[in-house]
Amino acid sequence: MALKHQPVVVKLCLLTAAMFGFGYALVPLYDVFCDLTGLNGKTSTMAATAEAAIPDKQREVLVEFIARPNNNMPWVFEPVVHKLRVHPGEIHRIDYLAHNVTGRAMTAQAVPSVSPGQAALYFNKMECFCFTQQHLTAGQQLLMPLQFYVDPALPEQFSTITLSYTLYEVDAATPVTAQTATGDNNE
Known part of the structure; x- marks a missing residue:
């Protein structure tokens, strides 16, 4: 059988x-x-360059900035500017504030997302705190830079782009780079 x-x-x-x-x-x-x-709003984890970007002064795009720590991340994390009107092709710099309110040193990593997802292809980060891990000692505050531009090729249907970051604690077993260990996070 x-x-x-x-x-x-x-x-x-x-x-x-x-x-x-x-x-x-x-x-x-x-x-x-x-x-x-371009679905899911994933952005590049590599720095972009704006060599070929020519500002489109005839058009404005509203860029909204959102930040939130993961539920298990006890830091204060927020953008200094919540909304910014930009001309596609212009380079802009804003800061995000991170504050470790705990009594211990912690390392975090920010994960970006762009909405609508198709617009992620046109949102270019030249400098971003999300490229590296951020190490803050107990009680330390840090302004973390984001330098970006919106590609002038962004389709006309998009008048608002929302950039959202979620901050996660990095496991203690994950190696910390020398740059983040010294607190020099200005790339």
């Missing part, structure tokens, strides 16, 4: 292996999909 069930067992094993392989490949496939379509 064991031979009678062998084809079913083989098919079930192959199906299980295929499902595991698909599940394993799903995250990289999703990342590729988001990069191609």
Whole structure:
């Protein structure tokens, strides 16, 4: 009787292996999909340059800034400016305030998101505190810079872009760069 069930067992094993392989490949496939379509508001983790950007003085875009710490992150984290009207192609700099209100040193990493998601392709960060981990001692406050521009190629349908950061505590086992360990976060 064991031979009678062998084809079913083989098919079930192959199906299980295929499902595991698909599940394993799903995250990289999703990342590729988001990069191609601009969905999910992912922004680049590399600094952009504005060499070819020519400001479009005929157009204004409202950029909104939102910041929030993760539920388990006990820092105060907020933008100094909440809204800014910009001409696409112009370079702007704003700051975010981070304040470690705990009694211990902590390291954090900010994760950005842009809404609407398709606009993420046109929001370029030249300098961003999100590129590195931020290490603050107990009670320390820090102004963290964001230098950006909106690409003039941004489709006309977008008149408002919202940049949102969520701040997460970095696990103590994660290595801290020399730059963040010294508190020099101005890149």
